[in-house]
Amino acid sequence: MNTRGLRSQLKDSVPVTGLAPQAGAYGVPDTMRRGFSSVKNELLPSHPLELSEKNFQLNQDKMNFSTLRNIQGLHAPLKLQMEYRAARQIQRLPFLQSSNLAIDTLRGTDDMIGFEDILNDPGQSEMMGEPHMMVEYKMGLL
């Protein structure tokens, strides 16, 4: 069974509890693509906010859904999550910018500005990924 492919389908929905290990194929650290790895760097974040910022959106959603479940019953978060899942599939290819308009409208962030909109705009990043490799990684073939 191709566990690598399965992991790629789950990649977006499972919140990471620590920094991602530098695993490549066969679970061994992929030195060629990701550089030298050290266990200390991966276990402990170098900045106190690194982990909480990485998981911020996921944690907010979890909190909101559980509150909604407690107030209105199971049907409310189920229906909302169905809409989220549908909206998350409206994306362009991995190396292209998608506007995420449907997701923003569902979350209510289409009329709010935060640091995510100002800093580190992916459309203006200095480094470009190779399109073929990015698509293969997303499909789990790499």
Add this chain to the structure above:
Amino acid sequence: MALSCIFETPVSGFNFDNSARNAGLENVLGDGKVKTPRPLKTGTTIAGVVYKDGVVLGADTRATSSEVVADKMCAKIHYIAPNIYCCGAGTAADTEKTTDLLSSNLTIFSMNSGRNPRLSMAVNILQDMLFRYRGQIGAHLILGGVDCTGNHLYTVGPYGDMDKVPYLAMGSGDLAAMGILEDRFKPNMEIEDAKTLVRDAIHAGIMSDLGSGNNIDICVITRDGVDYIRPYQESEFQEKRQRKYKYRPGTTPVLTEKVIHLEVELVEETVQKMETA
């Protein structure tokens, strides 16, 4: 040039790649002797007072970077909404960016709903934003404004703690300013008394604190509008810079003068006609 080590588009927002590098650099280079440069802090005195018809906010204008004055005419009273202004103490960049974001969010809201924003909404947005970053954003803010529910003065700390008070001082000079405010504050003052009280409070902060100084800015917010007086009072120690450093002719005395004529003889002459039509 496409890099083959990038598998996903970078996530927008804060990027923490450099903090590992900085920690490594500090370990390697120094054991504490070499430190990363500190951000520009505004050692500050800011104060606010609620009076009969509105709110008066005051601030000094000095921005310091450790022991050096970095900006003598720094604007510490930021615009948030037509009826809300905010004084900021702490790290200068953090207060600027946070108040800019808050102002943008409130503008979007008022365009969506067609109403003037309320102070409690501004304070809530700030609290959420600052608590999310657990105090790493060093912004100590005093928000003052007039909305449909009345005149309000709030303070928001860097961790997101909030307080609603009738008079307030913050910054490194806040103890001196608070002394003046505690002594002479009365509810429902007149506008001139309120302006004098805030000016005296900031002046006490300037006199007693090294991080505050130069001029005093005052901002008066009422239901009818805002009066942003910058500067309300200039410091007495204004230096008189010349700006022009040309010397007038005759400054240097001429001791001797010797004129030598150069004999020029004409060797060749050519004439070229130009079209001047």
